Amino acid sequence: MTAVPKQHRAAQVKQKDGKLEIVTVDTPTPGPNEVLIKVTASGVCGSDHMAVSGLMPGVPYPMTPGHEVVGKIVSLGKNVDRNLWNDGTKVGIGWNGGTCQHCANCRQGDPTGCQNSKVTGILKDGGHQEYVVADETALVRLPDKPNMTDAELAPLLCAGNTVHEALLVSDAKPGDLVIVQGLGGLGHLALQYARAMGFEVVALTGTPGKADLAKKLGAHHVFAASEDDIAAEVKKLGGAKAAIATAPSGKAAQELIPLLSRYGTLVVVGAPFDGKPIEVSIMDLLGRRTVRGMTCGHAPENEKTAKWSSLSGIKAMVNTFPLDKAHDAYEETQTGKPQFRNVIVFD
Ligand SMILES: [Zn+2]
Ligand SMILES: [Zn+2]
Known part of the structure; x- marks a missing residue:
């Protein structure tokens, strides 16, 4: 030993x-x-x-x-x-x-x-x-x-396992439009997984100037809240089957709900320490949308994330x-x- x-x-x-x-x-x-x-x-x-x-x-x-x-x-x-x-x-x-x-x-x-x-x-x-x-x-x-x-x-x-699990539970399939909101610790990994899983990937950033990085990490489209009409842009693309909210903010997460297509799912992963809730319009839910949360999994799930990451670079x-x-x-x-x-x- x-x-x-x-x-x-x-x-x-x-x-x-x-x-x-x-x-x-x-x-x-x-x-x-x-x-x-x-x-x-x-x-x-x-x-x-x-x-x-x-x-x-x-x-x-x-x-x-x-x-x-x-x-x-x-x-x-x-x-x-x-x-x-x-x-x-x-x-x-x-x-x-x-x-x-x-x-x-x-x-x-x-x-x-x-x-x-x-x-x-x-x-x-x-x-x-x-x-x-x-x-x-x-x-x-x-x-x-x-x-x-x-x-x-x-x-x-x-971080990696959490966003990997979030994408898995979203029910999005290869070819579906998936939004990753935020380009920090969780978001930069979510973009890479979303691309590797075969989705059409939209990166939403709070500030402009991150398009090159977001594209390098896997985004097909990059929109910045301060300079793009995000709702119009996502609508043009047909709406999102899933949106992964990585920013630790209830308000930022709820803004993603209207971007979802029918049967779309919002998955929240960033834990807000401010305790502020997400406000959800019932009309949005009646469009057969789902709002759910995801956390890090247990050891065997983590093992798959590590193995897959290794295989996929x-x-x-x-x-x-x-x-x-x-x-x-x-x-x-x-x-x-x-x-x-x-x-x-x-x-
Ligand atoms: Zn953690
Ligand atoms: Zn137990």
């Missing part, structure tokens, strides 16, 4: 509304159904805010955030299936920190809704540290040679930070500064 140090460095928030501080912690021994992972990359997601601010009830401080984790197994508990996992297996961990397999949701085939799951990096320690323990059921098998760096791979484990655009700068990386995501994804990388 790989040698494991007794202690390691972690970016930890000590209490509600705290700051990410670099501390030295004891490296835990994995329990019978757990593994210890040496982290190589840990994506910084806007939802790290739920751990740092205490927005999610029950955060057991001190807490190490990070739910887009890539690394290698260095130690295994005695019950872990050696046919699946071993010393050196390349793995990831996403939002879902594991499934109990016996609660009502697990038994009804919805492990993502596991009532006993602990969210990685919010209700149990996550990846903004050199070593992290993970439940066997939370492990995402990652391609050994994914055709991207671990930093480019990490954001696929929350889809990867995140990232800025990397050393662990020492974890708080800066986090702060930037809260102020909307990074255009794409910030990722903490390790040696």
Whole structure:
């Protein structure tokens, strides 16, 4: 087995509304159904805010955030299936920190809704540290040679999987018109997946000047709210079978509903922290339209996203930070500064 140090460095928030501080912690021994992972990359997601601010009830401080984790197994508990996992297996961990397999949701085939799951990096320690323990059921098998760096791979484990799942549940088929609203961390991945899935892709941006980038990422059409009559343009194209709202704003999401064709679906994925609702016109719904939300899936779903991304050349655009700068990386995501994804990388 790989040698494991007794202690390691972690970016930890000590209490509600705290700051990410670099501390030295004891490296835990994995329990019978757990593994210890040496982290190589840990994506910084806007939802790290739920751990740092205490927005999610029950955060057991001190807490190490990070739910887009890539690394290698260095130690295994005695019950872990050696046919699946071993010393050196390349793995990831996403939002879902594991499934109990016996609660009502697990038994009804919805492990993502596991009532006993602990969210990685919010209700149990996550990846903004050199070593992290993970439940066997939370492990995402990652391609050994994914055709991207671990930093480019990490954001696929929350942001990437979320928008991939959103497109899958939209019921849009190849050739259908699909709108991706926003060109940030979620949107830049959604454009790539939408193109690879065979849709006619519309990118909606808040500001002009992003057309070249949006087209490079897969958009066939790019409209900017400030200079195009978006409703008229989308109508000319026949209306959208699906719209993926990535901006964390109820108002921005509701503006997409009239752009949908009959049987069109709006899928919201960006979590608004302002608590403002979406207002939906009943007349729009009577056009047989659907409004629904999507979150990150559980480990096997994440595995498919990672594998498909690797096969299709889809990867995140990232800025990397050393662990020492974890708080800066986090702060930037809260102020909307990074255009794409910030990722903490390790040696
Ligand atoms: Zn996330
Ligand atoms: Zn369960």
